[in-house]
Amino acid sequence: MVLRVKFRKYGRVRFIGHLDVMRFFQKANRRAGLDMAYTAGFSPHQIMSFAAPLGVGLESNGEYMDIQVNSLTSCMDVRNRLNGVSVPGIEVVSVKILPKDAGNAMASVAAASYTVRFREGREPDFLRETPMEQALERFLCKDSIRIVKETKKSVRQVDLKPGIYRLTWDGEALHMLVDASSGGNIKPVQVLEALLSDYQEKLKENALWVTREDTFARVEGEGEQRFQPLDGIGMDDGQYAASQAREREKEGNFG
Amino acid sequence: MSDRLALSDDILMKIEKPERYIGHEVNSVMKNLRNVAVRFAMCFPDVYEIGMSHLGIQILYDMFNAMEDVWCERVYSPWVDLDAVMRREGIPLFALESQDPIKSFDFLGITIQYEMCYTNILEILELAGIPLTAVERGEDCPIVIGGGPCSYNPEPLAEFFDLFYIGEGETRYGELLDLYKRCRGEGVGRVEFLRRAARIPGIYAPRFYEAVYRSDGTLDSFAPTEEGIPATVRKEVEMDVTHTSYPRKPVVPFIKVTQDRVVLEIQRGCIRGCRFCQAGQLYRPVRERDVEMLKEYALAMLENTGHEEISLSSLSSSDYSRLPELIDFLIEECRDRKINISLPSLRIDAFSLDVMEKVQDVRKSSLTFAPEAGSQRLRNVINKGLTREDILRGAAMAFEGGWTRVKLYFMLGLPTETEDDIRGIAELSNEIAATFFDRVPKEKRTNGKVQVVASTSFFVPKPFTPFQWAKQCTKEEFIEKAYFTKRAISEQLNQKSIKYNWHEADASVLEGVLARGDRRLSKVLLRLHEMGCLYDAWGEYFDNDKWMDAFSQCGLDPDFYIRERALDELFPWDFIDCGVTREFLLREWHKALREEVSENCRQKCQGCGAGRFGGGICFQDRPRDGGASSDSGPR
Numbered sequence: 090m091v092l093r094v095k096f097r098k099y100g101r102v103r104f105i106g107h108l109d110v111m112r113f114f115q116k117a118n119r120r121a122g123l124d125m126a127y128t129a130g131f132s133p134h135q136i137m138s139f140a141a142p143l144g145v146g147l148e149s150n151g152e153y154m155d156i157q158v159n160s161l162t163s164c165m166d167v168r169n170r171l172n173g174v175s176v177p178g179i180e181v182v183s184v185k186i187l188p189k190d191a192g193n194a195m196a197s198v199a200a201a202s203y204t205v206r207f208r209e210g211r212e213p214d215f216l217r218e219t220p221m222e223q224a225l226e227r228f229l230c231k232d233s234i235r236i237v238k239e240t241k242k243s244v245r246q247v248d249l250k251p252g253i254y255r256l257t258w259d260g261e262a263l264h265m266l267v268d269a270s271s272g273g274n275i276k277p278v279q280v281l282e283a284l285l286s287d288y289q290e291k292l293k294e295n296a297l298w299v300t301r302e303d304t305f306a307r308v309e310g311e312g313e314q315r316f317q318p319l320d321g322i323g324m325d326d327g328q329y330a331a332s333q334a335r336e337r338e339k340e341g342n343f344g
Numbered sequence: 345m346s347d348r349l350a351l352s353d354d355i356l357m358k359i360e361k362p363e364r365y366i367g368h369e370v371n372s373v374m375k376n377l378r379n380v381a382v383r384f385a386m387c388f389p390d391v392y393e394i395g396m397s398h399l400g401i402q403i404l405y406d407m408f409n410a411m412e413d414v415w416c417e418r419v420y421s422p423w424v425d426l427d428a429v430m431r432r433e434g435i436p437l438f439a440l441e442s443q444d445p446i447k448s449f450d451f452l453g454i455t456i457q458y459e460m461c462y463t464n465i466l467e468i469l470e471l472a473g474i475p476l477t478a479v480e481r482g483e484d485c486p487i488v489i490g491g492g493p494c495s496y497n498p499e500p501l502a503e504f505f506d507l508f509y510i511g512e513g514e515t516r517y518g519e520l521l522d523l524y525k526r527c528r529g530e531g532v533g534r535v536e537f538l539r540r541a542a543r544i545p546g547i548y549a550p551r552f553y554e555a556v557y558r559s560d561g562t563l564d565s566f567a568p569t570e571e572g573i574p575a576t577v578r579k580e581v582e583m584d585v586t587h588t589s590y591p592r593k594p595v596v597p598f599i600k601v602t603q604d605r606v607v608l609e610i611q612r613g614c615i616r617g618c619r620f621c622q623a624g625q626l627y628r629p630v631r632e633r634d635v636e637m638l639k640e641y642a643l644a645m646l647e648n649t650g651h652e653e654i655s656l657s658s659l660s661s662s663d664y665s666r667l668p669e670l671i672d673f674l675i676e677e678c679r680d681r682k683i684n685i686s687l688p689s690l691r692i693d694a695f696s697l698d699v700m701e702k703v704q705d706v707r708k709s710s711l712t713f714a715p716e717a718g719s720q721r722l723r724n725v726i727n728k729g730l731t732r733e734d735i736l737r738g739a740a741m742a743f744e745g746g747w748t749r750v751k752l753y754f755m756l757g758l759p760t761e762t763e764d765d766i767r768g769i770a771e772l773s774n775e776i777a778a779t780f781f782d783r784v785p786k787e788k789r790t791n792g793k794v795q796v797v798a799s800t801s802f803f804v805p806k807p808f809t810p811f812q813w814a815k816q817c818t819k820e821e822f823i824e825k826a827y828f829t830k831r832a833i834s835e836q837l838n839q840k841s842i843k844y845n846w847h848e849a850d851a852s853v854l855e856g857v858l859a860r861g862d863r864r865l866s867k868v869l870l871r872l873h874e875m876g877c878l879y880d881a882w883g884e885y886f887d888n889d890k891w892m893d894a895f896s897q898c899g900l901d902p903d904f905y906i907r908e909r910a911l912d913e914l915f916p917w918d919f920i921d922c923g924v925t926r927e928f929l930l931r932e933w934h935k936a937l938r939e940e941v942s943e944n945c946r947q948k949c950q951g952c953g954a955g956r957f958g959g960g961i962c963f964q965d966r967p968r969d970g971g972a973s974s975d976s977g978p979r
Contacts, residue, residue: 100347101347101349101366101367101368102366102368102598104356104362104363104366105363105598106363109363109598109599109600112598112600113598115650115652116370116596116649116650116651116652117370117650118650119646119647119650119651119652119681120370120647120648120649120650122647127682133682145357145362146353146356146357174370174650176368176369176370177347177368178347178368208353294354295353295354295357295358
């Protein structure tokens with residue numbers, strides 16, 4: 090069965106890269122004594138899948154990994170065991186059992202929400218004349234928000250506009266919900282760079298303090314209702330026990 | 345627990361692999377400073393990934409932190425990018441656990457594993473804000489103590505260290521730290537502490553010794569300058585390697601380091617007595633760990649780290665007497681846990697091939713032989729008890745078992761080497777390739793071919809080996825030999841199946857200079873440091889011209905240090921008693937020149953002197969002579 094593990098990443102472990110977080114959990118799963126399922130073949134690997142990779146230096150309250158196990162004590166027990174062998178700053182928040190037809194964490198990712206603060210003294214200069222609310226209003230009214238995306242292989246123009254689902258300012262921080270799918274992933278820094286470019290300004294070095302708040306999958310619905318946190322599906326211990334009971338009842342009816 | 349980091353976010357975001365500097369890895373030890381009397385910073389003067397792979401530090405880290413009032417933390421050389429930032433911004437070097445400056449520690453312990461890291465040691469001191477030479481240091485500085493294999497000739501580094509610990513750390517550190525606490529209580533000051541420490545067995549305090557040179561540059565005398573300071577320092581040995589410190593919970597790095605696995609040290613020392621090998625002499629006598637202890641630790645370490653691989657560590661694993669039992673146990677335990685077993689330093693024979701077959705599944709990595717010399721004559725000189733027949737038989741078995749890649753390690757520039765010996769490297773490589781074509785029928789050849797990779801390194805004579813008297817080749821001689829080898833290989837029938845690699849020559853020469861160097865080389869190292877030399881063990885940062893300039897500016901000649909030494913010459917390292925006697929080494933040097941081999945420790949005691957330590961293989965039964973109880977026992 091597949092478990093969806095939600096965890097936070099904060100403090101100094103912000104500087105651990107994505108691949109090393111995966112390595113960390115491979116070893117943590119062993120230390121925790123989880124009954125992991127392995128791939129077949131000559132060099133077996135734990136069957137696991139991570140949702141959207143988090144950039145180095147970012148914090149997160151909503152990271153996800155799916156792990157496949159052969160047996161399970163309880164979700165609560167898995168959570169406690171993992172936290173018992175973890176390091177400060179990597180903290181498992183919840184563990185849920187995924188329904189059989191759920192897609193894996195990586196493939197499900199559609200959006201992510203972020204809180205973005207400016208580090209002290211690195212706020213954009215335009216804020217001295219233009220309030221952020223006003224700047225955002227103008228920014229979001231544009232037909233398109235074009236930026237140049239440079240990868241190792243290519244330089245191309247992309248439009249951020251369709252992928253910015255929400256962008257607000259609470260007086261201290263920006264809150265955004267943006268595309269995080271593999272095809273259209275938007276980084277908060279790209280949004281800010283685009284915003285500042287309207288004022289012929291560049292972000293100051295290491296200007297942003299970014300926290301990913303949660304990671305979302307696409308579901309039926311309109312507007313922001315289209316998105317549901319990745320742990321919106323799946324069952325906790327109580328729900329799983331109830332579903333097992335229902336299964337048994339069904340079998341009983343047919344038996 | 346404070347989450348304060350020594351480096352700002354701005355710096356951490358700019359440098360490569362910030363994970364090297366943040367600490368907090370699984371099983372790293374945090375302590376409350378209120379309960380800590382002695383703070384010990386343990387340093388490996390190279391980059392984190394190398395330093396974290398070193399077993400000795402893990403053992404000492406575990407040992408120190410088991411002491412209630414001692415907190416041992418780790419520190420490594422910042423990589424060149426961070427090094428530049430720290431110099432520019434004046435950020436003091438810090439320990440990973442507390443992130444506190446090294447200068448506030450009581451001790452800075454530096455393990456000295458290879459000669460080319462000496463420039464990094466000076467950089468560590470400078471970044472820490474500790475005066476480079478020991479005599480300049482005040483009461484506010486940590487005691488800088490060195491250890492590890494290079495401390496068996498500490499003289500080139502003598503000016504920079506307050507103390508050296510000669511031998512295995514398990515035995516005397518408790519005593520040394522107790523003395524430190526007492527001295528601090530009495531308020532006697534740094535120099536008096538060092539004076540008293542110099543009387544602890546195994547501890548060498550360079551400032552209390554004076555070297556006097558002759559006009560030809562050789563040592564005239566080397567003696568203590570004060571009453572009560574011992575004239576010789578005998579190495580320390582842990583004789584009970586079963587009931588001693590060994591980490592059950594080694595630190596698990598976040599990033600992938602060189603040794604990303606559980607390392608189980610099965611024994612110390614080596615029975616073989618290869619004449620070029622320093623480790624084989626320094627770590628005598630051979631002492632095996634109890635197999636039950638190893639089994640228990642293997643499981644505990646796997647559980648506590650979550651590593652996916654376990655590796656056995658020793659100079660020659662095949663010589664561990666309970667190896668089959670241990671390997672069977674590991675295979676059994678690791679199968680269901682999906683843990684790999686890695687078995688370096690195995691001799692290739694029927695047993696090891698069988699074992700490798702079992703642990704390596706179907707994918708067959710390459711097999712490694714270390715003949716070290718190309719001809720039987722030269723192998724006799726170096727006492728490498730591996731014959732051409734052994735190698736060809738092993739290779740034939742391996743090829744029949746499905747292996748198609750063979751790595752061969754040789755040395756160039758060994759004492760008495762001739763062109764015929766070098767040609768032997770090419771011929772042996774050729775014969776191995778031919779064996780493949782002989783033994784494996786065409787239809788069974790995976791990929792249809794065999795790959796033999798012959799690598800040569802350049803021989804560097806080391807202190808406390810029978811070759812400590814030998815001449816080392818110059819750079820030009822080395823390069824000529826490498827070209828000769830290359831040519832000889834290209835003349836072989838199977839040359840297309842043979843790939844040849846050789847090491848850089850100039851760094852090998854300098855390694856030899858430092859290995860057999862004296863106190864005067866401190867000047868050269870200081871000069872190199874001023875010139876900005878760093879990471880000289882890394883080919884891309886090593887600059888031979890700078891080294892040559894530094895020597896000439898200091899009025900010293902590298903060739904002086906690589907010359908053949910007179911039989912009665914006083915060596916800079918002679919004040920150290922490493923257990924093996926100079927008489928034994930000289931006997932072996934003469935035997936080498938006569939092309940005579942010596943039996944290994946298990947076959948027959950050679951009277952090397954290590955029997956004085958009163959244990960290990962010296963006192964175990966031997967198949968032929970009945971062991972220590974007979975007259976041929978340890979001398």
